[in-house]
Amino acid sequence: MPELPEVETVRLSLLPAIGATITSAWDSAKGLHMQKKPPRAKLGKLVGATITGLRRNGKYLLVDTDRPESLLVHLGMTGRVRLHAAGTPREKHAHVVLGLGDRELVFSDARRFGQIDVVERAKEKEHAALAGLGPDPIVDGIDAAAFYKRSRGKKAQLKAFILDQTVLAGVGNIYASEALWLSKLRPTKRAHRLTAKTAEALAQAIDVVLRTSLENHGTSLRDFVDGDGAEGSNYDYLKVYDRKGQPCARCKTPIRRTILQGRATYFCPTCQAP
């Protein structure tokens, strides 16, 4: 479900949790793909802590507390974080529930590709998940010159290049296709073929595509909802993703779907030059 705009939408919807005190911690005992067991002992250490802030780094969400630790959450493909009244029937795939008095914060994830952990803020940059993340396009902005420099000598296809979280943190499969369409670049083009000018156009397109989606509260393809359970409306504004066969918004050529690195990729064969 979640790329940068979706995670940011979740973050904003959870802001009302700031000031709440964590009164209990429950976990399902079920593992996630990257963790065999929930970090039960560490979660327990958060009981009594007060939530002081919410941050986002790429696709990672950080729930800060008045203790030295923060909760780190990644939504994987189907992860959800919901803030709702205590006593709400437990979702089928709930993995962690933090009681907040009369409310609760619930992390659920059907496919279990997500991650949840407790990190020491002072050392968070050393956490495997956050170490090596590239700049966040919204928090840090995109430095077009640095982006271009990073592409030098890279034989990877542009689609793979912009999905690389060490290049930019937060771009995922939908917005990769969208940004390449907007900048008129073919997803299979090799990164080292970028020029300073086309690299800048791509950087600019990534920025536009992410900000547009943010304004629309993210793209709800199938699973995505924010902390209140609301869907985003950005699906209606996608130009190519999930639009196979539909006319290109620029030139009317039917949009094509292909598989790159095992992932669905959409592009216009006419206006996205090879």
Add this chain to the structure above:
DNA sequence: ATCACGACCTGGAGGC
């Protein structure tokens, strides 16, 4: 070192 691919899971949609 790079790069491309399969694996990890569950559930919804569509075909028959």
Add this chain to the structure above:
DNA sequence: TGCCTCCAGGTCGTGA
């Protein structure tokens, strides 16, 4: 209805 196949907003480990 039910069964089968395909597909999905991510990331990691492997092997070429």
